[in-house]
Amino acid sequence: MKKVHLIVGARPNFMKMAPLYKEFKKYPDEFEVKLIHTGQHYDERMSKFFFNDLQMPVPDEYLEVGSGTHGKQTARIIERYEEVLLADKPNLVIVAGDVNSTVACALDAVKLHIPVAHLEAGLRSFAKTMPEEVNRIMTDVISDYLLTPSPDADENLIKEGKPKDKIYFVGNIMIDSLVQYKHKAKESKILDEINVAPQDYALITLHRPSNVDSEAGLLTILNAFEEISKDVKLVFPIHPRTTKQIELFGLKEKVKNMKNLYLIPPAGYYDFLNLQMNAKFILTDSGGIQEESTYFGVPCLTLRPNTERPITIWEGTNQLVKLETSDIIRAAKKIIAGDLKKGKIPKYWDGHTAERIVQIFRS
Numbered sequence: 001m002k003k004v005h006l007i008v009g010a011r012p013n014f015m016k017m018a019p020l021y022k023e024f025k026k027y028p029d030e031f032e033v034k035l036i037h038t039g040q041h042y043d044e045r046m047s048k049f050f051f052n053d054l055q056m057p058v059p060d061e062y063l064e065v066g067s068g069t070h071g072k073q074t075a076r077i078i079e080r081y082e083e084v085l086l087a088d089k090p091n092l093v094i095v096a097g098d099v100n101s102t103v104a105c106a107l108d109a110v111k112l113h114i115p116v117a118h119l120e121a122g123l124r125s126f127a128k129t130m131p132e133e134v135n136r137i138m139t140d141v142i143s144d145y146l147l148t149p150s151p152d153a154d155e156n157l158i159k160e161g162k163p164k165d166k167i168y169f170v171g172n173i174m175i176d177s178l179v180q181y182k183h184k185a186k187e188s189k190i191l192d193e194i195n196v197a198p199q200d201y202a203l204i205t206l207h208r209p210s211n212v213d214s215e216a217g218l219l220t221i222l223n224a225f226e227e228i229s230k231d232v233k234l235v236f237p238i239h240p241r242t243t244k245q246i247e248l249f250g251l252k253e254k255v256k257n258m259k260n261l262y263l264i265p266p267a268g269y270y271d272f273l274n275l276q277m278n279a280k281f282i283l284t285d286s287g288g289i290q291e292e293s294t295y296f297g298v299p300c301l302t303l304r305p306n307t308e309r310p311i312t313i314w315e316g317t318n319q320l321v322k323l324e325t326s327d328i329i330r331a332a333k334k335i336i337a338g339d340l341k342k343g344k345i346p347k348y349w350d351g352h353t354a355e356r357i358v359q360i361f362r363s
């Protein structure tokens with residue numbers, strides 16, 4: 001019997017670990033699987049709502065680390081997860097994505113000589129100013145199993161000198177959850193609740209420190225939203241970090257005065273998928289939404305100078321937009337005028353990634 005720990009901490013981890021958790025549970029004679037939640041995200045809307053929608057059980061361990069500077073948050077996770085590892089001694093730890101919980105738990109495990117698998121390995125934005133890029137690089141360096149979502153990730157790892165026999169192209173696990181819950185998402189009443197119709201709005205998400213932590217950067221983007229909202233409704237489920245920054249810079253009134261901007265609290269998983277599949281287009285700085293919009297075939301404007309998910313541009317509906325008010329407006333107006341980027345769904349974004357992963361560990 002192999003003991004496996006699955007680590008979650010922040011919102012984008014939940015839809016990646018849920019399918020894996022369920023797949024491991026199909027083999028009760030082979031695996032004892034535990035869900036460890038670091039508590040990096042703790043608001044109900046950032047965590048519990050997702051556990052409910054994704055039909056995940058209460059975590060076996062909840063480390064309650066909360067928010068803090070990178071140093072403090074990462075250190076707290078390292079300290080608390082080490083205690084769990086020492087007591088439980090799993091045979092394998094699986095971490096996902098690029099958040100602080102990912103690198104912290106991987107570091108704990110590797111120092112105790114416990115094998116680590118990194119789900120979503122090999123993605124690179126090549127911008128070390130992003131905390132996520134540092135987390136990705138560090139996690140890949142110390143992981144024993146590099147589970148990649150797309151061939152570009154394999155290439156990045158090979159260029160960095162990672163041995164080929166550590167790299168497994170398994171596909172995009174986030175799409176497993178999407179495929180499983182698409183029908184539930186279709187039943188969501190979120191559009192009625194906020195009073196918008198399908199194709200009648202653009203969906204916004206924004207939370208990257210590089211976009212919201214400086215007043216000038218945030219204003220550049222909000223000024224563009226102001227102009228775009230004259231042509232199309234904007235639905236904006238707002239991340240707690242962004243709410244905090246808007247208040248800090250005294251921009252609350254500006255946002256409130258945009259009458260076509262529908263500001264709503266962070267949405268649950270079904271509601272958010274529904275908002276994506278019915279949007280005319282999406283404006284985002286998220287990683288996962290670039291992928292989900294590609295799956296749905298909805299045009300996506302990514303408000304970043306780079307992406308660690310270039311396949312969403314090569315094959316999908318994504319495009320990068322320069323962080324200038326006029327560039328953002330121009331890109332949005334093109335879509336509103338009907339100039340839509342078409343795409344296809346990349347290989348192994350098929351809803352079967354968790355199965356491929358568990359088969360690796362069964363053998």
Ligand code: UD1
Pocket residue numbers: 010011012040041042043044046067068098099100101131132207239240241244287
């Ligand atoms: C984190 C991840 C980011 C990911 C994002 C998804 C890192 C370095 N960043 O960014 O990669 O895209 O999650 O959402 O791991 N807060 C709350 N309630 C919460 C959580 C956070 O109010 O439940 C507020 C706190 O004021 C906190 C701030 O949001 O200081 C930022 O939270 P944090 O976890 O540090 O980073 P995110 O911006 O959420």
